[in-house]
Amino acid sequence: MNKTVTFNLNGLVFTIEEDGYEALRIYLEAVQHYLDKLEEGREILVEVEARIAEKFKNALGSERYVLLLSDVEQVKAEMGSPEQFQELESEEEAAEATFEQAPQPEPLQRNLYRSKQNKMLGGVASGLAAHLQVDVVVVRLLFILSVFLFAGYGLIIYLILWVTVPMNEQLLLSQKAGEAAPEKSKRLYRNRDNKVLAGVSSGLAAYLRIDPVIVRVLFIIALFWGGFGLLAYVVLWIATPEAKTLAQKVEMEGEKPNLANLSKAGQRKNDDPNEQGLLNRLLRFPFEVLRVLFEALKSVFKAFFGVARIFIGAFILFVAAVFLFGYGISMGSAFGVYFGAIPAKLPFPIDALSGSVGSDVAILFLAAGFLLIPILFALFAGVRILFNRSIFSRQLLFIGAGTWLVLALALLLMGIRTATFFQEEGNFIHTHELVLAEKGLLLVDRQSDENNMFQPATLRILAHKEKGVRLQEFIESRGKDAEEANVWASMAQYGYSQPTDTSLLLNRKLKLYPGARFRAQEGRFELYVQEGRLIRLSREAAHMLDYYKHSHEMLRSKQDFFTVKVTQDGLECVDCVYEEEGSDL
Amino acid sequence: MNAENTSVQMRKGILEYGILLVIARGEVYTSDLIEELKAARIIVVEGTLYPLLNRLQKVGLLAYTWKESPSGPPRKYYRLTDEGSAFLQSLHATWQELTGSINSILNKTNQTNSHE
Incomplete structure (x- = not known):
């Protein structure tokens, strides 16, 4: 009596004895490892699987139901070893290269390419790693560190390289690593078979050939060292790929991914966990607890997220x-x-x-x-x-x-x-000597004008000794330099009108001359009136007054027009009526 | 330099010709193609063929379509592109030339052998 496994190959369901299944799985994984080096390896793998499924179907015929190890061996013999899937192609490519009269052995080696096969983002790190013949993880670590430490320079460098360096479809890291270190190609992976959080520690331990517990303890010690352990862990988590396939697991252990090692790894997986000493198990215990807690937390979070995500x-x-x-x-x-x-x-x-x-x-x-x-x-x-x-x-x-x-x-x-x-400031004063009746009440009002983006003008009324009334528009502007700022100031004006010879209407909004540019112009009217003269201000004009104290006080009086006397100290309201409800003190 | 190596190289060159010849007859299912090539003893293991077919398709000599099959999943059928036909024509010429050359050499060798 034998245990059987059911599996699906290219849409067909088969039942197979366990040893046969294990052999088939390892074979397919090894084939995949070789096909992955080809650009459309995945697609080819699907075809290969279809072919194998077809062969199984024929082998079973109508009398048998369960596949045996011998069927798998038969298929393996007919399809050829995993190496043979690649052999022909790589040699032919080499042959093509020699035909094209360029005897340079490895053009890839000299130039920097991005690797399509080993990429995480743009293949920059793996391309660089191949060029420098170092492990990708080292390059990725440097990139991530530089992102953290040098305010994003790593990111910018990465983007620049991504844009400028050409992609090479064939460039493969393992080939390069193999050339650099022909004896063994050890790669840093995350080990998901023996993980507490993400398998960083056990992967690192396999790389360094030490016990995972040591690495974990070091990480935890480093955690108290200003959180460095956490940072290092997260960075490694991001930078290191997970060992998913058997081939990667074999590479993680520093072995070559050939069929013999793959089968060894496949066996090892089945009998590993129980072969640990008491001390080891004791040491592992806290981490086991941590792992269980983490898994529980993960499932709680997953359940919560399932609802929350909607x-x-x-x-x-x-x-x-x-x-x-x-x-x-x-x-x-x-x-x-x-x-x-x-x-x-x-x-x-x-x-x-x-x-x-x-x-x-x-x-x-x-x-x-x-x-x-x-x-x-x-x-x-x-x-x-x-x-x-x-x-x-x-x-x-x-x-x-x-x-x-x-x-x-x-x-x-x-x-x-x-x-x-807008760097420099400048200003310009437009001066207008107004032709007005020398006697009589001068009415100052606000002209209703278009609204625009400029700050409304303010009004300052000042006393001078002369009889005439002078209106100045003081405009401030910005510009590249002070001189330019002055020019821009001179090209903007508020404007006013005199409907009668005793009234003055002011525009509140600045207007630019044709051809003038917006340079955050602002300004005010300065109205010079003979000292002691009375003028009438509309309520709106009073609102424009820029000395706040006077206007504020005045506006408490509720009339529409104010009669004010212009003095050296400011304006004096002649006809304001203040209600004595709120005393000033 | 060993004989096995050389004959492997000879086979490889001829393999593409063989594949194109079979496909030139019309659309063919990958497995049927493989069976025929195996029967003709031009390939030994099937695995080598898949990457090769993929490459021939990638360079534009072959094209394929997926067709529903009455029993099981869809099947991949290969056919020759126009470019593939032209390519095959030039291979034909080369083949004729090569067999002609080799035969004439062989004939001469046989003649001299029989004369002695």
């Missing part, structure tokens, strides 16, 4: 959709107005604004992209969390993130450039 996903998706909608509308109108497709009465002169922030079309496009990418990312995250489905490929995501960084940088540069336009 809400979180839906919420993110909703927010993203709202933002996308708003984005569509605002960008549509921004582009529409900019290119004149949509007639709009804007609160600012668009011609004045344009040019003040560098190349304006460029900035419009940059901002559009800069805003869109995070929205799309949120959309992606929402769908990912809610439906567990990726709507963008990994590459696309990284391209998106890279583009976003570039856009952010471009916008930052433009911002800096724009800031230089």
Whole structure:
């Protein structure tokens, strides 16, 4: 009587005796290991599996139901050893290379490529590792450390290399490692068969050929050393791949992944756990507890997340959709107005604004992209969390993130450039000697004018000895240098009108001359009136007064027009009536 | 330099020709192709063929389609592309030339042998 295993090969279900299954599994894994070196290895593997399934079906015929080890051996003999799957191709490629009259043995070695086969993100680290003939993990560690320690330089260097270094489809790390160290190719993996958290410690232990407990204790000691242990653990977690296949497990132990070692590893897995001494088990105990706790925590979190993800996903998706909608509308109108497709009465002169922030079309496009990418990312995250489905490929995501960084940088540069336009201060005074009746009450009122982006003007009324009335518009502006700032100041004015010879209407909003640029201009009216003269201020004009104390006091009086006397010390309200409800002290 | 190595090299060159010849007859199921090549003793183990087919397809000499099968999962059928046909034509020419050359040499060898 023999135990049997049921398995599915290319959609066909077979029952096989256990030893046969083990042999088949190891064979297929070894084949996969070799096919993985080819670009479309996965696809070929599917075909190979289909062929094997077909062979099994024929072998069984209609009389037998259970496959035996001998069937597997038969198939192995017919299909050939795993090495033979690769042999022909690699030799032919070598032959092609010699035909093309270039006798250079290894063109790959000299140039830096990105590796498609071993990539995690862009294959930069593994390409670099192959070039320098070191373990990828070392390179990845350096990248991650530099991201943490040197404020993201590692990321920038990575992105630059990603963009500039060409991808090589064939470049394979294990080949290079094999050449560098022909005896054995040891790789750092995470060991998932013997893990507490992520298998970092036991993988490291296998790499260093020491007991995992030692590594774990060291990590825990390092944890109290300013959290360094945790950082190191997380970094290694990210940088190290998990040993998933038998071949990788064999490599983790520092053996060559040939069929003999693979079968050995396959056996070992079955009888390992019980062969531990008492001391070892005692030492392992706290870590066992930790592992069980961690697993429990993980399942609790999973259950919680199962419910929470629906809400979180839906919420993110909703927010993203709202933002996308708003984005569509605002960008549509921004582009529409900019290119004149949509007639709009804007609160600012668009011609004045344009040019003040560098190349304006460029900035419009940059901002559009800069805003869109995070929205799309949120959309992606929402769908990912809610439906567990990726709507963008990994590459696309990284391209998106890279583009976003570039856009952010471009916008930052433009911002800096724009800031230089506003660097220095300057001013200009427009002086108007007003032709007014020398006697009589001068009425000062606010003219109702268009609203725009500028700060409303303030009003300062001052006494002078002369009889005439002088109005000054004091304009301040910004510019690249003081001289330019003065010019921009001179090209903006508030404006006023004199409907009668005893009234003066002031505009509150600044207007730019044609051709003038927005440079954060602002300013005030200064009205010089003969000392002791009475003038009438409308309530709105009183609101414009820039010496706060006077106007504040005056405005407590409720009339529409104030009669004020202009003195050296300021304004004196002649007809203000203050209610004595709130005393000043 | 051993004889086995040389004959392996000879086989390899001819293997592509053989594959293309079989496929040139019309669409063929991968397993049928393998059976025929095995029967003709041009390949020994099947594993070598898969990467080779994949490469021929990648360089554009072959194309394939998946077809439903009455028993089991879909099957991959290979056919020759136009490029593949042209390639095969030039292989034909080379083959004729080679067999011609080798035969003429062999004939001469046989003649001299019989004269002695």
